[in-house]
Amino acid sequence: MTKAVATLSARRLFALCRKESFQIVRDPSSILIAFILPVLLLFVLGYAVNLDANHLRLGLLQQDQGAAAQRLVQTFSASAAFEVHRGESEAQLQALMQHGKLRGIVVIPSDFSSKLSAGKGAVLQVITDGSEPNTAQFVAAYVQGAWEVWLQGQARDHLLPATPSLSVKLRSWYNPSNISRNFLVPGSIAVVMTIIGALLTSLVVAREWERGTMEALLATPVTRAELLLSKIIPYYLLGMAAMLLCWLFAVYVMDVPFRGSFLGLFIMSTLFLGSALGLGLFLSTVLRTQFFAAQAALTAAFLPAM
Incomplete structure (x- = not known):
């Protein structure tokens, strides 16, 4: 050679x-x-x-017409992660999710605003489709993110007592937009x-x-x-x-x-x-x-x- x-x-x-x-x-x-x-x-x-979970079809049942509930609905509607579909009853939204037309359901109970005004813990029900675990995790994470944005707005407008909190700023290297x-x-x-x-x-x-x-x-x-x-x-x-x-x-x-x-x-x-x-x-x-x-x-x- x-x-x-x-x-x-x-x-x-x-x-x-x-x-x-x-x-x-x-x-x-x-x-x-x-x-x-x-x-x-x-x-x-x-x-x-494509692994991006954008425009997730989210069913929303609003049983409370208070100011806090209205602002929470606006937060979900303004999020680019969700495509919000309003429902008249929980059974109607569950039927849509069973047919694959919804990826998750958020239920705002009738005592949501009253419990917040009384200083009690309000409950927000989130239902996801466990047959698709990855999508279910996306829905839960995005709902949690929208909830945190709503909490910050509530504290800023003094609708809830402003308490000291930890501010976390995330930065993704090499792919900032994720x-x-x-x-x-x-x-x-x-x-x-x-x-x-x-x-x-x-x-x-x-x-x-x-x-x-x-x-x-x-x-x-x-x-x-x-x-x-x-x-x-x-x-x-x-x-x-x-x-x-x-x-x-x-x-x-x-x-x-x-x-x-x-x-x-x-x-x-x-x-x-x-x-x-x-x-x-x-x-x-x-x-x-x-x-x-x-x-x-x-x-x-x-x-x-x-």
């Missing part, structure tokens, strides 16, 4: 890369894998997979680049064996290093173009903020893509058939993401 590296010819390497580039242009599947498939996968992973797309899409790009890189090179050597051109290549003065590099360099450029396309799609179409060094992203993408291309080339060399190499590349690329 040392001799092969020592006798590396730039002229032969350029000729082999040129031959491989012609095969890429003549093979629509390579263009499809490099440019169409990444955008489709990123679109599906970015829009279909939008799931901002961390799902960058991870999806890594998954997409693993799949694309492995798929691109999983076919190149197997294709030479199936067409019977590998024997002709081995009969030429081409060294092993030149042959391997000629199979990697064109697909590396194609993969980096696909990465740039994914980056543009994520930043300018999906509004994912980009902070940091683009040079750092380029260097890390180079290392990451190189490993994916090497994996595909290894599978293509060992299996020698395009079908099995592609299947193995898909399996091996998906395993780290699972």
